[in-house]
Amino acid sequence: MSKNFINLYTFAGVICSTYRLPLPRLLEPLSMVLVLTIGWIIFLSSFIPVHFLLKGHDKLRKNLERCLVELICSFFVASWTGVVKYHGPRPSMRPKQVFVANHTSMIDFIILEQMTAFAVIMQKHPGWVGLLQSTILESVGCIWFNRSEAKDREIVTKKLRDHVLGVDNNPLLIFPEGTCVNNHYTVMFKKGAFELGCSVCPVAIKYNKIFVDAFWNSKKQSFTMHLLQLMTSWAVVCDVWYLEPQNIRPGESPIEFAERVRDIISTRAGLKKVPWDGYLKYSRPSPKHRERKQQSFAESMLRRLEEK
Secondary structure (H helix, E strand, O other): OEEEOOOHHHHHHHHHHHHOOOOOOOHHHHHHHHHHHHHHHHHHHHHHHHHHHOOOOHHHHHHHHHHHHHHHHHHHHHHOOEEEEEEOOOOOOOOOEEEEEOOOOOHHHHHHHOOOOOEEEEEOOOHHHHHHHHOOHHHHOOEEEOOOOOOHHHHHHHHHHHHHHOOOOOOEEEOOOOOOOOOOEEOOOOOHHHOOOOEEEEEEEEEOOOOOOOOOOOOOOOHHHHHHHHHOOOOEEEEEEEOOOEOOOOOOOHHHHHHHHHHHHHHHHOOEEOOOOHHHHOOOOOHHHHHHHHHHHHHHHHHHHHHO
16 A cells, blocks of 8 residues: 655656646745645645534534544645655554554654554654644544653553553554654663553654655754654655554563564564663663673673683
């Protein structure tokens, strides 16, 4: 199953190439912005009436809002000249299931959302992204958390358990790495998605770096600049695989279950597993932890020297 989006710039390029007309590169970002602007006009002119005028018709409103969120995500992908190939059956709305995927950028969510309106668990962001989270994306059941709030963990866990039991809720999507990784590796998965007592559906995402590096380093670049980089690149090309659902095995711990699913995703996307936590981006390990690791390494080296 594949879905290719060709934006206005690509169309204009074909016309100019056919009739040997010049197309200045300056028009490239302008055409991308034009695509996105048209998308927002169509989206907002439809979403606002649906959201406020159909409050007494919850099921119809949810279905329309779901379709509109998928539409605006499709416009985002089109503005990057996105070429996305989807492999496997399209996710369906069923209770007691959760989808987990490797994480390269916040655009992972957009690429998956244009095919299926997932409810995603995501870090709460400031600025215009936070505004979209608290308004439009809440309509599809997205759940937000704040890493600096310790009490958020219990609240989010309860929301996750309640969500996966709902029959009419959108499929739940979690990025268990907890941070963006450079699409060469997968870091350790958090166990939260694997102790909900439901089926886990792995999703593998692999970007083609020939056209653009889709990795978002939030420490060095704002998401706005990241989007502009994608809009001025040749194309965003990637493959998405919806893989066979997995269930926890008898005697298997949630951590072991998470590692097994990570292995499935890594193998399918051609990514290398590494044995460290993605949260090391946000906080340094304590001196005692470093000392224990250094002591363990020194002891292993001494044993090797003695054996020789």
